[in-house]
Amino acid sequence: MHPRRSIQQVLLCDLCETVPLQSHCEVCNINLCKACVGEHLSGSFERHNVMPYLQRKSTPNYPKCPEHAEKPCELHCENCDIHVCIKCVSSGKHEGHKLSEFPEKLSVKTQSLQKDLEELETRIYPRYEEMTYDVQTERADIETYYGKLKTAAEEEGELLEREINAIVKQRKSEIQEMKNKHLFTLYKNADEITQIITELRQIISDLKSILKSNDVSLISNYKSRNSEFRTLPPEIRVTLPSSTPQKINTDQLREMFGCLSPLSINTEHGGTVKLAEAVSSPLVKPLLDEPRLAAIIDTGYSGLYSVSCLSEDQVWTCGNNNTMKLLNLQSKLLTSIQTKSGDTPRDIAVTRDGDLVYTDYDSVRLVKNKKIRTVITLQDWVPHYVCSSASDDILVTMVSVYLKQSKVVRYSGSKEKQNIQFDDQGRPLYSSGYSYKFISENRNLDICVADWSARTVVVVNQSGKLRFRYTGHPSNTEQSFTPVGITTDSQSHILTADSENQRIHILDQDGQFLRYIHCDLRRPFGLCVDIRDSLFVAECDTAKVRKILYLSAQC
Missing domain, CATH: 1.20.5 (Single alpha-helices involved in coiled-coils or other helix-helix interfaces)
Incomplete structure (x- = not known):
């Protein structure tokens, strides 16, 4: 590295390159030592402006004029689209042209x-x-x-x-x-x-x-028996068996062996990284003054904890036993899956591919074509609630085995990609202890956690930086805010179930309270929305799922 470029060295004079610099010429944009200042000022008839180096301004390094080498180009001719100096302007070549100063440009x-x-x-x-x-x-x-x-x-x-x-x-x-x-x-x-x-x-x-x-x-007395022996005993004629090996038909053998589907490699368009201001807005759907009940699904559990949409008319549910049920709007059981461990699942979510993810005692498992595969196995942490992100990652809330710490972890397949636990001051973002911490990703990629024990909704951005905390609406005086289930919609609304107050809070993406949803709810617990922004609410005590329309474009 050049000695004048190293941050470990003293900055040197641009002329002699041996003595530490002390001054700066604004006109020529060079650094000078004390001895070289005199030589710089005496060696030319040009105007100079020498000042102490520490008092120098952030002066642009103007390009030299191609026609007048001794002059810097401090102007730009918009008509000719070239840089010009004062002499170029005074020559009359750019008379009537629009000139702009370089600082502005x-x-x-x-x-x-x-x-x-x-x-x-x-x-x-x-x-x-x-x-x-x-x-x-x-x-x-x-x-x-x-x-x-x-x-x-x-x-x-x-x-x-x-x-x-x-x-x-x-x-x-x-x-x-x-x-x-x-x-x-x-x-x-x-x-x-x-x-x-x-x-x-x-x-x-x-x-x-x-x-x-x-x-x-x-x-x-002798009697001849020769005639008896003239007829010889029968001869045994045996046709020996033979083995005729068949010619091996390689094609049939390969067919018996099965075949590989061909490898297909397609190069898809990589997409475009959009500017923040260029992201298209979704169709605006104003909130209804009075949300409307569209359907009630009876799940058959004695206690219902979570619901996750597979489609507009099919939902996965889990409750207080080891069976997860797929039901339609008419409460018909379409499919049921038992947990691999036999334990009650803590939470469920549906991936972008339509597969089911659930959390077990120490694992996160994926159900695909009714086959269960363990995706993540933990040792010192216990997984609780789960959601699938827009990038098809899995976000999991978890607590340490001694219940002293909580965090959110992002996984891509089985690989950990992100760990969210502390704010910029090193303080825990989430409460400790064994408590509900439902999770959802917003359309703007914020990560929203309903922290029941802290009576707070905690929202961080995609990088894990704290954006805001929501602790309930000021009008909430009868009972403490008790957030459990949480979900988001196409409008980037955040919806959280306030179980003890029998209602849903609707917030905007910045945490501002917008409205309540009541609809005669009885201990709402788990929440999800489908692709049309219909809200599905899992009622813990009644074990029923209510489908609610709360946006005007749904009706």
Whole structure:
């Protein structure tokens, strides 16, 4: 590094580059030591303005005029769109043209640069960092996924091998059985012939004895049996079995083995990072003066805790047992899922893909196609309430095992991306202890937590910085504010269930109270809204879900 550029070195004179600087010439925009000041002032007839370095102003470094090298361009000709100096103007070449001073032009340009810098730092660069993190996460997931494919191929191969081995074993058994039968037949035939040979030998011996004896009675009593033996015993004709191996049909074998779907790689448009002021506003939906009850769903629980919308007419629910139920507006049970651990789920949420997420004793689990997969397992923390974010991350409120700390953690798949626990002064954002802390992400990406124990709704921005706390409306004098369930809508309204006061508070995105929803609610607990901003309220005591219309565009 150049010695004059290092922050560890003393700043040196721009002329001699050996002595520490003391002065600054505003006109020439150079730094000077004491000795070089005199040389600078005496070496030219130009006007100079030398001052102590610490008293220097933030003087723009004007470009030199291409036609009058000794003069800086302090003006800009709008007609010619070029920088000009005083001599250019006095020459008459730009007579009648619109001239603007450089400071004015510079100020506008500086503001534009400042906006570019702010956008790059706060929006564009973080998005690229997030994309890099997503790619790294996807690489890890790919390793796992392709590993599973290889394992599945090995298992399929082992299955086929077992089937082939079984077929070979059966074939060998059949061959042995045929061989035994064949040998038995041959042995039996040989025994019969051996018996006849024995008998023939005896007859031959007897005949020889008779002929030698010349005994008349023996000769006269002899009866020939030759005709009996002239007919030979039957010959055994056996057609030997043969094995005709079939030619292996590779295509059929591959078909038996199953097939891989083709790898499809599509490059999609990466989207655009929008400016804050350029974000399009949603359709404005004014609040109704009187919210309207649209439907009541009977869940069948004895105590109902959470509700999450799958669609406009289907909701997931969980209550005081280990079964999560998918119901329609007519209270018909469509699907039910039991928790993997057998424990009661603490909370449920539906992801952007329509899968169900729920929190268990020490885990966050995902239900996809009725199969339960553990996504997150914790050791020193206990997960409580959960929501799915606009970026398809999972936000989880949790408490330490000793109930002394609480926090919010953002996960992308199984990877922790963000930890929200303290404010800028290092103070806890959320109350400690085992209490309800429902969570929701607003349309402006704020993270909203209903902290029941603290009697407060805590709202932080996307970076985890505290935006505001809401502790209830001043008119709330009968009973303390008791926030439990919380949700948000397309208007960035924040809705929270005030269970002990039997009502819903509606706030704007900055925490300003707008209105109550009553609708004869009985201990409202869990909340959610569907894509049309219909509000679903889970009543704890009645175990019913109420669908409420509270925005004018819904009717």
